[in-house]
Amino acid sequence: xxxxxxxxxxxxxxxxxxxxxxxxxxxxxxxxxxxxxxxxxxxxxxxxxxxxxxxxxxxxxxxxxxxxxxxxxxxxxxxxxxxxxxxxxxxxxxxxxxxxxxxxxxxxxxxxxxxxxxxxxxxxxxxxxxxxxxxxxxxxxxxxxxxxxxxxxxxxxxxxxxxxxxxxxxxxxxxxxx
Amino acid sequence: xxxxxxxxxxxxxxxxxxxxxxxxxxxxxxxxxxxxxxxxxxxxxxxxxxxxxxxxxxxxxxxxxxxxxxxxxxxxxxxxxxxxxxxxxxxxxxxxxxxxxxxxxxxxxxxxxxxxxxxxxxxxxxxxxxxxxxxxxxxxxxxxxxxxxxxxxxxxxxxxxxxxxxxxxxxxxxxxxxxxxxxxxxxxx
Numbered sequence: 001x002x003x004x005x006x007x008x009x010x011x012x013x014x015x016x017x018x019x020x021x022x023x024x025x026x027x028x029x030x031x032x033x034x035x036x037x038x039x040x041x042x043x044x045x046x047x048x049x050x051x052x053x054x055x056x057x058x059x060x061x062x063x064x065x066x067x068x069x070x071x072x073x074x075x076x077x078x079x080x081x082x083x084x085x086x087x088x089x090x091x092x093x094x095x096x097x098x099x100x101x102x103x104x105x106x107x108x109x110x111x112x113x114x115x116x117x118x119x120x121x122x123x124x125x126x127x128x129x130x131x132x133x134x135x136x137x138x139x140x141x142x143x144x145x146x147x148x149x150x151x152x153x154x155x156x157x158x159x160x161x162x163x164x165x166x167x168x169x170x171x172x173x174x175x176x177x178x
Numbered sequence: 179x180x181x182x183x184x185x186x187x188x189x190x191x192x193x194x195x196x197x198x199x200x201x202x203x204x205x206x207x208x209x210x211x212x213x214x215x216x217x218x219x220x221x222x223x224x225x226x227x228x229x230x231x232x233x234x235x236x237x238x239x240x241x242x243x244x245x246x247x248x249x250x251x252x253x254x255x256x257x258x259x260x261x262x263x264x265x266x267x268x269x270x271x272x273x274x275x276x277x278x279x280x281x282x283x284x285x286x287x288x289x290x291x292x293x294x295x296x297x298x299x300x301x302x303x304x305x306x307x308x309x310x311x312x313x314x315x316x317x318x319x320x321x322x323x324x325x326x327x328x329x330x331x332x333x334x335x336x337x338x339x340x341x342x343x344x345x346x347x348x349x350x351x352x353x354x355x356x357x358x359x360x361x362x363x364x365x366x367x
Contacts, residue, residue, distance in 0.1 A: 001233045023202050031207030046345035047298050049290050050352035051220020067341075072273055085340055135195075139221065145301075148344040149256050149337035155361065158226055166226040166295055172345060 043068055046144035048172035061120065061135065062169075063108055066090045067142035067150045087146030089153065101157040109134040109163050124163035132163035141171040224359070243330045244317050246310070246347065250338040256282065258343050260305030266364055268316045279313070280306040289346065291353070300342050311350045317356055330358040 024093035043066065067087045072078050088095045096104060110133055111119045124132040140154050151170070247261045265277030284300030289307055291318040314331065331351055335344050344361075351359045 016199065020195070020202065021197065023199075023206055027205050027209060030206075030213055033214050034209060046342040047289075047296065048220055048222055048345055048349040048352075049294060049296070050349050051222050053218055053220060065224065075249040085338065109254060131228070133228055141219070142341050144340065144342035144345070146341055147337055148335050148339050148341045150343060151344065152337070152361065155226060162362060164226070166228055168224050170224070170345065170348070172220045172222055172349070174218055174292070175290075 010050055043141055044145060045141065045171055045173040047175075051174060053174065059121075061112065062137045062139050063091065063105070064139045064141060065096075065154060067140060067146050069143050069146055082145055085145055085152055086149035087143060089150055093146040097159055098153050101154070102160045103155055104163045105138075105165060107135075109136055109161055109165065112136050112175045113163065134161070134163040134165050135167075136165055137167040137169060138165055139169040139171060144173075185196065187351060213277060222345070222352060224348075240324070242321060243332055244314060245332045245334070248279075248333065248335040248339045248347070250336040252338075255302045256338075257303035258305065258339050260310060262313070265278070265313075266317065266320075268313070279309050282306045298342070298346070300340065304343055304346075307346055307350065311354070314350060314354055314356065328358045329356060331356050332360045332362060334362040 032139060067089055069077055070081055070086045071089050072081070087170060089101060090096070090099075109124075111118060112122050113124055115121045122135045124134050126132050138154065138158055142150060155168070158168065240263050247263075249259045249261060251257045251259055258278045262277050262279070263275060265274040266272070267274070272313065281303045282305070284298075284302050284304040287298045287300060287304065287307075288295050289298045290296050314329075318329045321327070333344070333347055348359065
């Protein structure tokens with residue numbers, strides 16, 4: 001009789017194991033899905049109804065350039081800056097002007113065309129006239145408030161390298177449910 | 179007495195889960211609050227001309243092309259005007275050398291086809307995109323009917339024109355399936 005009473009005492013305790021299991025599963029989920037994006041700036045992308053939805057990531061053959069509005073020393077946007085639309089072209093957090101951008105593209109197309117292990121081994125397409133075209137793609141993620149001159153600067157830089165870059169994408173905001 | 183001692187020893191043996199659960203909950207709350215669901219972006223794909231580049235000769239403007247000029251007008255808050263050359267009025271043979279599309283306010287601008295209209299914020303007066311779209315549609319249909327070829331659209335924009343305005347034009351061309359869309363570049367030194 002005394003033994004039965006003892007068992008009853010043990011039953012009173014809440015079993016925490018399933019709860020901890022669930023919590024661990026949630027933590028694993030968040031740890032695995034959280035992406036720490038150091039290179040992608042917060043941008044107000046231009047709105048476009050026709051933009052193709054983003055496909056699966058993991059494509060390292062796209063050079064993604066951010067064009068945010070220029071900030072003041074305190075890191076804040078200024079009214080004047082927004083009005084004038086002055087921005088800067090950034091790649092992996094570094095600022096590039098047109099000649100530097102040409103150098104960057106030249107390095108990237110060279111790496112893309114070089115044989116492994118020194119590159120990706122994707123030989124350039126050669127068209128009539130002997131012009132060589134790289135397989136690399138350039139994506140411009142520009143703030144909608146910056147001047148369109150930066151788009152032109154990127155286009156011009158793409159044409160100045162050999163092999164030339166001809167595949168371009170401009171990121172846009174997708175239509176929401178509003 | 180003996181029974182009591184045994185019970186005491188048994189309780190001492192149990193692992194203390196409370197601090198671990200505390201920490202696990204803290205971690206859970208941290209990830210819940212810091213996780214940000216990134217909205218998917220759209221991409222407007224395009225190709226630069228394959229056969230042109232550094233050695234491009236200046237191409238004369240063809241009358242059959244549609245040339246749109248996005249001009250920055252620096253008065254008050256500023257505005258973007260859109261002009262086209264060789265404007266052909268729908269339903270008439272009259273050709274106007276220069277035509278300016280009307281202006282609309284760019285704050286909460288309703289934009290897009292009637293069944294998929296959205297509000298776009300540009301901030302200053304912009305050309306009437308509905309009129310530009312209707313004009314491009316008319317020109318595309320008549321050009322394809324006459325020549326059986328794609329309508330080339332050339333867009334020239336001032337450096338100061340905001341990207342959203344250029345993108346809106348690019349978007350219209352995508353919607354109308356205009357494939358020969360050219361952005362004018364400045365001359366290379």
